[in-house]
């Protein structure tokens with residue numbers, strides 16, 4: 001394993017350098033510590049100045065994940081950040097957004113040399129079945145007619161050897177899959193660039209334009225799965241996603257469509 005990834009401090013100048021021409025599209029705020037980068041943007045949304053606002057922090061004291069779970073991270077060992085996206089009225093915001101974010105994370109990491117990445121619906125990023133990154137999308141309420149969403153992303157970079165992650169037995173970090181580790185500012189810039197490119201496509205053409213790319217990385221394609229969190233448990237074969245980003249499960253009797261992200265998808269093997 002290479003030297004600690006935290007050797008290079010987070011720096012707006014460095015992220016902007018890596019972004020090049022694209023840096024003017026983003027407004028970056030770097031915090032030493034906060035409860036949750038999602039909360040920073042949700043609680044005090046910055047004024048709409050046409051840029052994508054980004055909050056990145058060294059340490060979250062109350063990081064959260066999907067379904068009310070805690071998101072644990074360690075200073076320097078994880079990259080934790082959130083972005084605020086505003087869409088034109090009528091844009092297809094909620095449904096496929098978290099899937100698009102997952103795809104953007106995969107593409108960014110692939111460009112930095114990580115291989116074997118897969119997506120678990122709706123948006124976990126896995127390598128060999130172990131979770132490398134998580135995404136939490138929360139919609140911004142009551143902001144007039146412009147739909148807006150906070151997209152929070154946590155990437156495990158180089159977890160401490162004794163890291164205990166509650167409720168998440170199958171966890172991995174970037175240090176196990178790429179050498180040398182990408183520098184954090186470069187990684188953040190790559191992630192922002194991919195998010196920007198894919199959200200543009202999504203806003204213009206909907207999830208249908210990205211469905212094929214998502215399905216290529218579907219960790220459960222054609223495999224037996226079990227869904228919990230619905231009124232009743234659903235078991236069947238994972239038949240991919242539809243043009244809205246809904247998960248399709250082929251049961252013995254029907255093709256069931258699951259749109260809610262508040263479910264848990266598991267292998268049924």
Ligand SMILES: O=C(O)CCCC[C@@H]1SC[C@@H]2NC(=O)N[C@@H]21
Nearest residue numbers: 036063064065066134135152154
């Ligand atoms: O896998 C999950 O359940 C989603 C995890 C999302 C974690 C990120 S870290 C940055 C942002 N701030 C948070 O509190 N959560 C997200």
